[in-house]
Amino acid sequence: MKVFDVLEERGFIDQVTHEDEVRELLNEGSIPFYIGFDATADSLTLGHFLQIRVMQHMQRAGHTPIALLGGGTTMIGDPSGKTDMRKVMTKETIDHNAKCFKEQLSKLLDFSDGKAIFVNNADWILDFNFLEFMREIGVHFSVNRMLTFDCYKNRMEQGLTFFEFGYMLLQSYDFLYLYRKYGCKLQLGGSDQWSNMLGGYELVRKLEQDKVYSMTFKLLTTAAGIKMGKTEKGAIWLDEKKTSPYEMFQYLRNVDDRDVIKFMKLLTLMDMDEIKEYEKLQGAELNKAKEKLAFEIVKDVHGEEEANKALEASKALFAGGADSENIPSSEFDKKDFEEGKNLIELMSEVGLIKSNSEGRRLIQQNGVSVNDKKVSEIDRTITLDDFTDGSLLIKKGKKIFHRIKIK
Incomplete structure (x- = not known):
């Protein structure tokens, strides 16, 4: 089966510019395509995994993935789907995050012998001269039209900075740059990126007089409408x-x-x-x-x-047991429990809860057990007497376990 049909059958495709042309392009030839990853954290998530799977399907069909690390665009932050401005990150943090993304992607895609390409838009965006960029690129964007896109329209009441307004121009330029350097014909991304992707698609077609395309994939959501992951x-x-x-x-x-x-x-x-x-x-x-x-x-x-x-x-x-050695565990010094350690504090330290209030609520709802005994006291203290053979087991809800070991 041809790759467009594979993506369609598996339920990936949401929107496509010129669907028949894209189908022919993907099914009949081999092209470079790109997906961008803004380096907003030091790890990819399960939400990114859908796009990685698309890249794998495309690579298997002979196409060349370009993994674009957003070392430059992350300096602004994409306003799509945001109710307020994203926290501005330092260049050092963004560089570190981009390096982490690169390491993870390297394990999931084949970058040998030019089968896939890594690029970082910091390499061209950070050296821009503002006036030159606006003369070459900015003149091709209508403010009136940009304000009709959801990524900007939804922010008008809360406030939208000129800083963020420039994100679409930069992402659009990425497509132009990759077209000129690698012959990139297709940009892929999540459905929340459609407006930004149209900007790049139109820019390349206008300046290069060539056919390029954009295709989005449905966001990974559960049946309850919650973001997967x-x-x-x-x-x-x-x-x-x-x-x-x-x-x-x-x-x-x-x-x-x-x-x-x-x-x-x-x-x-x-x-x-x-x-x-x-x-x-x-x-x-x-x-x-x-x-x-x-x-x-x-x-x-x-x-x-x-x-x-x-x-x-x-x-x-x-099966009803909790004796597996593969259950997540944390090791503490025996001295930590000699005078007792608050259970809620312990659960927070090992990552079972995000806050003390969550811990109190779980205990009040009978959602916490220690060594298979329900905890009813909010101020429950863990002491050395709770350990058997140097370990104890905390259970959160019905299925989340964490073993505490002492040395």
């Missing part, structure tokens, strides 16, 4: 230091029944015939599909060994 604790990160393989596995293992097949199509490289077999499962049998979904993604992000560990730990927990 968001939890009470925050995002599901691809960096194992921020989200452990076990935590990622558990998150995916617990997706809504209505989402499991959809996420198999979008987030795994499983063959569609195999996915259709899982689609036949109903009721409790869907747990097999959820385990497969979680295993495939954790395997591709963290390796098969970590996926097997997470699977084994998950099976132990769903």
Whole structure:
């Protein structure tokens, strides 16, 4: 099956400029295409993973991914979907984040022998002369038209700075630069980027008199309308230091029944015939599909060994036990508990809760257990007497466990 048809069948495609032409372009030839990643954090998330899967499908079909690291555009911050101005980050932080993105993408795409390309728009944006840029690029953008785009229109009441207003011009110039240097014909991105992408598509066509295209993908959302990869604790990160393989596995293992097949199509490289077999499962049998979904993604992000560990730990927990060595754990000094340590403070330290108020609420709702005994006291203190053979187990809700070890 041709790659456009693959993307369509798996449910990726949202909007396309000149769909028939893009279908022919992708199905009949080999082209460079790009996706941009603004370096707003020091790790990619599960939300980015959908776009990475698209790049993998495209690369498998012989196309050349250009992974654009937004070292320059991150200096402004994309106003799309934001209710206020993004916090301005230092260049050092942005450079560090871009380096982290590059390391993660290198594990998921094949960059050998020019099969994929890394670029950082800081290399051309940071050297711009303002007047020259506005004379060459700014003259091609209508303020009236820009204000009709949602990314700007939705911010008019709260306030929109001229600083942010320039984001679309810079992202549009990226497309022009990559067209001129690499012959890039296609920009891909999430559906929230449609306005910005149209700016680049129109700019290249106007200045270069050539056909280029843009295509967006549906944002990764759950059946409940929530962004996929968001939890009470925050995002599901691809960096194992921020989200452990076990935590990622558990998150995916617990997706809504209505989402499991959809996420198999979008987030795994499983063959569609195999996915259709899982689609036949109903009721409790869907747990097999959820385990497969979680295993495939954790395997591709963290390796098969970590996926097997997470699977084994998950099976132990769903069987009603909590004796697996693969459950997330933290080690403390024995001295920390000699005079007692507040449970809520301990849960916060190991990342089980984001705030003390969340901890108090969970205890009041009977949502916390220590060594399988419900905790009812908000001021519960953990002492050495709570440990058996140097460890204790904290349970949050029904399925989240964390082992505390002392040395």
